[in-house]
Amino acid sequence: xxxxxxxxxxxxxxxxxxxxxxxxxxxxxxxxxxxxxxxxxxxxxxxxxxxxxxxxxxxxxxxxxxxxxxxxxxxxxxxxxxxxxxxxxxxxxxxxxxxxxxxxxxxxxxxxxxxxxxxxxxxxxxxxxxxxxxxxxxxxxxxxxxxxxxxxxxxxxxxxxxxxxxxxxxxxxxxxxxxxxxxxxxxxxxxxxxxxxxxxxxxxxxxxxxxxxxxxxxxxxxxxxxxxxxxxxxxxxxxxxxxxxxxxxxxxxxxxxxxxxxxxxxxxxxxxxxxxxxxxxxxxxxxxxxxxxxxxxxxxxxxxxxxxxxxxxxxxxxxxxxxxxxxxxxxxxxxxxxxxxxxxxxxxxxxxxxxxxxxxxxxxxxxxxxxxxxxxxxxxxxxxxxxxxxxxxxxxxxxxxxxxxxxxxxxxxxxxxxxxxxxx
Numbered sequence: 544x545x546x547x548x549x550x551x552x553x554x555x556x557x558x559x560x561x562x563x564x565x566x567x568x569x570x571x572x573x574x575x576x577x578x579x580x581x582x583x584x585x586x587x588x589x590x591x592x593x594x595x596x597x598x599x600x601x602x603x604x605x606x607x608x609x610x611x612x613x614x615x616x617x618x619x620x621x622x623x624x625x626x627x628x629x630x631x632x633x634x635x636x637x638x639x640x641x642x643x644x645x646x647x648x649x650x651x652x653x654x655x656x657x658x659x660x661x662x663x664x665x666x667x668x669x670x671x672x673x674x675x676x677x678x679x680x681x682x683x684x685x686x687x688x689x690x691x692x693x694x695x696x697x698x699x700x701x702x703x704x705x706x707x708x709x710x711x712x713x714x715x716x717x718x719x720x721x722x723x724x725x726x727x728x729x730x731x732x733x734x735x736x737x738x739x740x741x742x743x744x745x746x747x748x749x750x751x752x753x754x755x756x757x758x759x760x761x762x763x764x765x766x767x768x769x770x771x772x773x774x775x776x777x778x779x780x781x782x783x784x785x786x787x788x789x790x791x792x793x794x795x796x797x798x799x800x801x802x803x804x805x806x807x808x809x810x811x812x813x814x815x816x817x818x819x820x821x822x823x824x825x826x827x828x829x830x831x832x833x834x835x836x837x838x839x840x841x842x843x844x845x846x847x848x849x850x851x852x853x854x855x856x857x858x859x860x861x862x863x864x865x866x867x868x869x870x871x872x873x874x875x876x877x878x879x880x881x882x883x884x885x886x887x888x889x890x891x892x893x894x895x896x897x898x899x900x901x902x903x904x905x906x907x908x909x910x911x912x913x914x915x916x917x918x919x920x921x922x923x924x925x926x927x928x929x930x931x932x933x934x935x936x937x938x939x940x941x942x943x944x945x946x947x948x949x950x951x952x953x954x955x956x957x958x959x960x961x962x963x964x965x966x967x
Contacts, residue, residue, distance in 0.1 A: 546597050546598045546599040546601075546602060546698075547597070547598060547697065547698040547699075547700075547775075547776075548598065548695070548696065548697055548698070549598040549601035549602065549695075549696045550605075550641065550693065550694070550695050550696070551601055551604070551605055551606070551607060551693075551694050551696065552605055552606045552607070552691065552692070552693050552694070553587040553606075553607050553608070553628075553630075553659050553660040553691070553692050553694060554587065554606065554607070554608040554609070554660055554689055554690070554691045554692075555584050555585065555586050555587055555608075555609050555660040555661050555662040555663060555688075555689020555690045555691075556583075556584025556585040556586075556608065556609040556610045556611040556612060556625035556626075556662045556663065556689050557584045557611045557612065557625075557662075557663045557686050557687070557688050557689055558581055558582065558583050558584050558611075558612045558625075558662065558663035558664045558665040558666060558686025558687050558688075558689075559581025559582045559583075559584075559611065559612035559613045559614040559615065559622035559625075559665050559666070559686045560581045560614045560615070560665075560666045560683065560684065560685045560686050560922075561578060561579065561580050561581050561614075561615045561665070561666040561667040561668035561669070561671070561683040561684050561685075562578040562579060562581075562614060562615045562616065562617070562668045562669070562683055563576075563578045563668070563669045563681055563682070563683045563925065564576070564577055564578040564579075564616075564617040564618075564668070564669065565577065565578075565669075565679070566617070566618065575670075575673070575678070575679070576668075576669040576670040576672070576673050576678075576679060576680055577617055577618050577619050577668075577670050578615060578617065578619075578668030578669040578670050578683060579615030579616045579617070579618070579619045579620040579621050579622070579668045579670065580615045580621045580622070580665055580666070580667050580668050580671060581612055581613065581614050581615050581621075581622045581665035581666045581667075581668075581684075581685075581686045582612035582613050582615075582621060582622035582623055582624040582625065582665045583612050583624055583625065583662045583663065583664055583665045583686075584609060584610065584611050584612045584624075584625040584662030584663045584665075584686065584689045585609030585610045585611075585612070585624070585625030585626045585627045585628060585662045585689075586609055586627050586628070586658050586660060586661050586662045586689070587607055587608070587609050587627070587628045587630065587658070587659050587660040588627055588628070588629050588630065588656055588657070588658050588659070589630050589631075589632050589636070589638060589648070589650065589656060589657050589659055590629055590630070590631055590632070590650075590654070590655070590656040591631075591632060591633070591634045591635075591636060591650035591651070591652060591653055591654060591655040591656070592631040592632065592633065592634070592653070593634055593653045594631070595631055595632065595633040595634075596633055596740075597633060597698070598632070598633065598636070598696055598698050601696065607628055607630050608628060608689075609625055609626065609627055609628040609660070609662055609689065610625035610626040610628070611625050611686075612624055612625040612662065612663070612665050612686055613625075614686075615665075615666075615668040619668075619670055622665060625662055627662075632650060632696060633698055634650065634651065634652065634653055634655075634701055635650070635651060635698055635699045635700055635701040635779060636650045636696055636697070636698050636699075637649050637650075637696070637697045637698075637699060638650065638657060638659065638694055638695075638696060639694065639695040639696075639697065640692055640693075640694065640695075641692075641693040641694060641695045642692070642693060647659060647694075651701065651779075659692060659694060660689060660690040660691065660692050661689060661690045662689045662690075663686050663687035663688045663689040663690075664686065664687045664916070664920070665686050666683060666684030666685045666686045666687075666920050666922075667683065667684045667920075668683050669681065669682060669683050672927075672931065677927065677931075680927050680931075681925055681926040681927045682921070682922065682925040682926070682927040682928045682931055683922055683925060684920035684921055684922065685919075685920055685921075685922055686920070687916065687919060687920060697775065699775045699776055699778060699779045700738055700740060700754050700776045700779055701752070701779050702740060702752045702753060702754035702776070702779060702780050703751040703752050703753065703780065703781050703782065703871050704743070704751055704752070704753040704754070704780055704781070704782045704783070704784055704867050704871060705753070705754050705756050705776065705777050705779075705780035705782075705783050705784070706718055706753060706754065706755045706756065706783075706784045706786060707756050707777065707783055707784070707785055707786070707804060707808075708785060708786035708787060708788075708800070708804060709787075709788070709795070709800055709804065710757075711788070711793070712786045712787060712788045712800075712825055713786060713788070713825040713826065713854050714755045714756070714757070714786055715739060715755055716854045716855075717755070717784075717786060717825070717854050717860070718739050718741045718753055718754075718755040719741075720854050720857065720860055721741070721743045721753065721860060721863075721864055722741025722742055722743045722744075722753060738754050738755060738756055738757065738776050739754065739755040740752060740753070740754050741753050741754075741755075743864060743867075745864060745865065745868045749868060751867070751868055751871055753784070753867075754776055754780065756774070756776055756777055774807070774808070774811045774812075777808065777811075777812075777815060777818075778812055778814075778815070780818070781818075781819075781871055781874045781875070782818070782819045782820070782821065782867055782870045782871045782874060783818050783819065783820045783821070784820070784821050784823060784863065784867055785801060785804065785805075785820045785821070785822045785823070786823050786824075786825055787800050787801055787822070787823070787824050787825070788800070788824075788825060788826055789824035789825065789826050789827050789829075789830060789835065789838055789851060790826040790827075790829040790830060792826075792829075797824060797838065797842075798841055798842060798845055798847075801822065801842075801847065819870045819873070819874060821850065821863065821866045821867050821870055822842070822847050822848065822849050822850065823849070823850045823851075823852045823859070823863050824838065824839075824842075824849050824850070824851045824852065825852055825853065825854055826853060826854075826855070827851040827852060827853050827858065827859070828853035828855055828856045828858065835851050838851075839851060850862060850863055850866065897911055897913075898910065898911030898913070898914050898939065898941050898944075899911060900941060900944045900945050900948060901948075902948055902949065902950075903957070905955065905957075906954075906955035906956055906957040906962065907945055907948070907949075907950045907954055907955065907956050907957070908956075908957050908958075909936070909941050909945070909956070909957070909958045909959075910958075910959060914935075914936075914939065914941065914958055914959075915958060915959035915960075915961075917932075917935065918932070918958045918959060918961045918963065919959070919961065923961075923963060929963075929964065929965050932963065932965065933965050936965075952965070
């Protein structure tokens with residue numbers, strides 16, 4: 544079953560906690576701190592894979608989470624880092640953060656990958672807090688939770704040439720004829736409910752990938768006829784083969800059909816106005832030659848070079864393939880080769896590293912990403928935690944600012960969402 548949209552949740556693993564432990568032995572009875580650090584949790588990574596062609600496998604798998612990091616141990620043993628969760632998606636998948644509406648990545652090439660949920664940081668054990676002034680620290684940190692995101696996945700098929708046109712003009716018949724793709728064909732609208740991909744051989748040495756784009760009618764860009772679901776696949780193509788029905792068995796004017804479908808493309812994405820088109824008129828076998836030439840002249844007056852074809856008799860089909868390939872090669876020649884870069888993209892929060900102080904109705908407040916993370920990690924119930932936190936606030940200048948706005952020892956204090964008591 545072809546599915547080109549899915550919504551999933553991803554969650555990085557929680558970091559492991561540090562521990563409080565003191566080494567003691569017969570030869571060293573006084574010992575010292577040797578509590579090890581916790582490890583970071585694993586991250587969730589999406590990777591574009593050629594082995595997948597649809598998002599169907601995500602329909603009943605709403606959550607992908609990575610492994611948690613291991614806790615620290617005695618004798619300065621660090622925890623084991625959580626394993627990353629690698630999630631394979633089809634090539635051509637666009638990844639969007641559903642809450643922010645931001646596109647995180649466009650995985651257009653095999654092997655493209657994006658880290659979408661980082662694992663939480665691991666917490667430090669008490670040996671990491673040892674110093675000349677604090678030789679027996681009784682404090683440690685807990686690991687932080689990993690990032691959680693809701694992602695919208697949208698598959699845009701990767702194809703060189705897109706075959707577009709009204710229903711029943713012969714798009715499925717054409718892709719079947721030029722690629723061997725067995726597309727469903729019948730004499731009623733919307734026979735094709737999913738795009739059909741096929742590899743087209745040009746001359747025994749050169750090939751291109753073509754896609755039959757269904758659902759295009761008046762109002763397609765707004766969702767009529769499922770058109771908005773399939774127009775996204777046109778965005779990936781380099782060249783368009785625009786098929787019209789010369790026989791006009793339903794009474795429509797093929798020149799007007801061409802203009803209407805092009806208007807739908809532009810309404811969906813104005814950039815499609817500049818996409819090269821090869822215009823072909825199908826079913827010329829049902830017309831007299833004079834009728835065909837008259838229609839061709841009508842297209843010429845509109846500034847359009849029409850190629851009459853008949854998929855039924857294969858008239859003009861080979862020339863159409865060659866024209867499409869030449870247009871494709873011309874587009875490829877315009878490509879600029881970008882310098883090589885790392886294929887993994889990591890999306891990180893680029894927030895401030897300072898702090899702000901304020902006086903709310905219920906407490907004095909210190910806010911700032913670094914200090915809030917530090918407090919979330921610190922196990923505040925341990926004996927040395929208040930002194931350590933007071934020292935840190937003093938060094939960063941936060942206590943000075945708090946006192947400037949009226950804070951006194953013992954006043955209620957909140958760092959982010961965590962209430963703290965520095966007098967424990």
